[in-house]
Amino acid sequence: MNVFEGGGHELELRNGATEVLVEVLMLAVTALAREDWDYAFAAELARQDQNLMGRGVVGLRLEDLDWGPDPERGRAFALAVVDLALTRHRWDELGYDPPYAEGYLRTFRLMVEATRPAPVPPADPTDIMAASCIRHRVLTPLAWYPACVLCGRG
Numbered sequence: 488m489n490v491f492e493g494g495g496h497e498l499e500l501r502n503g504a505t506e507v508l509v510e511v512l513m514l515a516v517t518a519l520a521r522e523d524w525d526y527a528f529a530a531e532l533a534r535q536d537q538n539l540m541g542r543g544v545v546g547l548r549l550e551d552l553d554w555g556p557d558p559e560r561g562r563a564f565a566l567a568v569v570d571l572a573l574t575r576h577r578w579d580e581l582g583y584d585p586p587y588a589e590g591y592l593r594t595f596r597l598m599v600e601a602t603r604p605a606p607v608p609p610a611d612p613t614d615i616m617a618a619s620c621i622r623h624r625v626l627t628p629l630a631w632y633p634a635c636v637l638c639g640r641g
């Protein structure tokens with residue numbers, strides 16, 4: 488099980504469900520990312536990709552996330568990403584119908600809302616960049632990961 492937690496809420500997801508959550512969030516963050524922190528947040532989401540990190544070893548504590556110099560702006564951005572995903576943004580491109588994704592997103596939204604982020608200095612951005620997978624038009628924000636979360640999916 489992969490555990491996502493924040494603000495007293497928790498989402499325990501099997502690997503397939505984790506992939507679904509990451510994919511719908513990446514489709515949304517790709518549409519909205521503008522500032523450095525947005526790409527860092529996208530990278531954090533991409534890091535949850537099973538094909539990237541190995542199966543069953545991912546998970547995210549929102550309290551531990553680097554919310555950047557303006558955590559409230561970061562939180563507002565994360566909520567906007569979840570809300571865009573909830574509109575089923577580009578879900579027609581997934582190649583499958585994710586029946587539980589809306590529930591995961593609603594829980595994830597509660598976590599983001601309830602998390603009390605502390606301001607931290609900007610992290611070293613060296614492994615983060617703003618590039619997109621040409622085939623899928625999805626952010627590939629990790630310098631060491633040339634593909635996107637949709638590449639290599641069956």
Ligand SMILES: [Zn+2]
Nearest residue numbers: 620623635638
């Ligand atoms: Zn791709």
